[in-house]
Amino acid sequence: MYAIIQTGGKQYRVVQGDRLRVEKLPFQEGERVELKPLLIGREGGEIQIQKGRVVAEVVKQGKSRKITVFKFRSKKNYKRWRGHRQPFTELLIKEIKED
Template sequence: MYAVIEAGGKQYMVYQGTRLKVEKLPVQEGQTVELKPILIGKDGGEIRLQTGKVIAEVIKHGKGKKVIVFKFRSKKNYKRWRGHRQPFTELLIKEIKEE
């Protein structure tokens, strides 16, 4: 059984036991989160839209790798370096429930 969930404006296809990094959620480490799935599918081919729930455990919070933003204008003596590290929450999918 699998589910497609939405978190932080992105969609993820998850199975039970999947670990994934999503946009930072306002939940403490070790707590569980209930996510609304967009769709739930079975291995047999049956697909249901927006029925059920996905239960995940928050493993940790952190920051991703640094992304460098460099701006440059030729012949104008203009250079700007900026770095950015996106915060994330790592989830472990415990179970997918149908309703």
């Protein structure tokens, strides 16, 4: 059984036991999170639309690797170096429930 969930403006296909990194969610490590699925399907079977829930556990809150943003204008003596680390929440999918 799999589910398509939406969080942080992105959609993810998940199955039970998956770990995925999503945009930062306001939960502490160890808390359970319930997500509404867009659809639930079975391998080679039926698809249900928005009936059920996906239960996940927050495994980790953190920041991803640093990326460098460099701006440059030729012949203008303009250079800007900036770094960015995107915050994320790592989820462990515990179960997918159908209603």
